[in-house]
Amino acid sequence: MIEKSQIIPGSAGTAPGAPAPSRRGFLRAVAAGSLVVGAGSLAAACGGGSTSGGSGPKTRLKVALGWVTNIEFAGFWLAAERGYYRDEGLDVVFKGGGTNSPLPHVQLASGAADLAVDPNMRQVLEVIGKGNDLVMLGAQFQTDPNGLLSLSKRPLTKASDLPGLRILSQQGTQPLLEGLYKANNLKPDFKFIPTGFDPGALVQGKGDAYNCFVTNQPITLETKFGLQRGSGYEVVTFGALGCPAYANIISCKRSMVAQRRDVVVKFMRASARGWQDNLADPDAAVKLVMQKYGVDLGLNEKQQTRANQLQTPLTESGLTKSKGMLRIDPEVMKTQMYSWLRLAGATQLPDVGKVIETSVLDEVFKNGPRL
Numbered sequence: 001m002i003e004k005s006q007i008i009p010g011s012a013g014t015a016p017g018a019p020a021p022s023r024r025g026f027l028r029a030v031a032a033g034s035l036v037v038g039a040g041s042l043a044a045a046c047g048g049g050s051t052s053g054g055s056g057p058k059t060r061l062k063v064a065l066g067w068v069t070n071i072e073f074a075g076f077w078l079a080a081e082r083g084y085y086r087d088e089g090l091d092v093v094f095k096g097g098g099t100n101s102p103l104p105h106v107q108l109a110s111g112a113a114d115l116a117v118d119p120n121m122r123q124v125l126e127v128i129g130k131g132n133d134l135v136m137l138g139a140q141f142q143t144d145p146n147g148l149l150s151l152s153k154r155p156l157t158k159a160s161d162l163p164g165l166r167i168l169s170q171q172g173t174q175p176l177l178e179g180l181y182k183a184n185n186l187k188p189d190f191k192f193i194p195t196g197f198d199p200g201a202l203v204q205g206k207g208d209a210y211n212c213f214v215t216n217q218p219i220t221l222e223t224k225f226g227l228q229r230g231s232g233y234e235v236v237t238f239g240a241l242g243c244p245a246y247a248n249i250i251s252c253k254r255s256m257v258a259q260r261r262d263v264v265v266k267f268m269r270a271s272a273r274g275w276q277d278n279l280a281d282p283d284a285a286v287k288l289v290m291q292k293y294g295v296d297l298g299l300n301e302k303q304q305t306r307a308n309q310l311q312t313p314l315t316e317s318g319l320t321k322s323k324g325m326l327r328i329d330p331e332v333m334k335t336q337m338y339s340w341l342r343l344a345g346a347t348q349l350p351d352v353g354k355v356i357e358t359s360v361l362d363e364v365f366k367n368g369p370r371l
Helices: 023-031 071-081 104-110 121-129 174-183 217-224 254-259 261-280 284-293 301-315 318-323 330-343 359-364
Strands: 045-047 059-065 090-095 115-120 134-141 146-151 166-169 191-194 209-213 233-237 247-253
Touching (some): 059 104, 071 261, 071 284, 071 301, 121 134, 121 247, 121 330, 134 254, 146 217, 174 330, 209 217, 217 301, 261 284, 261 359, 284 301
Antiparallel strands (some): 134 247, 146 233
């Protein structure tokens, strides 16, 4: 049975029937430094596992999300509704994010949240590099959903297809695209064409490629324009073009790991179980989103279903198959991810060995990669 979620007063998301705000617009504003982060009200928040069905007091945890409470966070919703947090003695409150909400790491610093799920790995790293004593515990997305869309009549599927492209993207993304070219030892000879968040301009022939989230804009091409991957459009992640990154980074203050390690381990174990479940059945969380977690967002069920089908493979990797969900590989970050982030203009990247707390997930998966 789906229970009514616990709501913290504040700036709720989008009114019913209205489209959810643009996640890409939010991230672009972050990247450009144009979001004003203050002490304003928090976005709507959803309670975690039910407090019934267990004995004894529960430890309350507040988790700040980097976007609205839609299907993007499917594994967390499954962990909550199936009682995995409750089984660990936790009462988890998820705080939805968005354009009017303080960024997750800001909520960590202010004490408004105990853990954060930040969409942008580079942003978290640079915040730590500036002296914020946070640690990265894991990553929801093993493959960053940033990518490039193209039409099948001029497909972009590999790095050798990059030269001379007209790329449709939002203002502020030029350094990211330049880094993509430089990482492939190519001259950044693309023509940058400013555009909005709808890939219709690509269909209209205004550009050769569209900078997208591979879990979002391809759905628009399918539903609005009737295109199919392989016969109408192509999509490729930045990772597949030699520029990998993790995304939706789970982090907390270093002091929390030191002082409340058992609680951190319990949260990560329950969350990993939820993400395991989402791999097994990507449709299960859609009902939760439509009837509970995203009920006020005006979401489209078919779009949410498709989005989870597209994002689910991004949560798995060779590393997660061998060592468990949510893993981060420090060596891959150091040797592969850092090099291209620097080419894309990243500064003050901290020592990898000091920012990733791998021992928490080591404890979670001490008996093997499946829970």
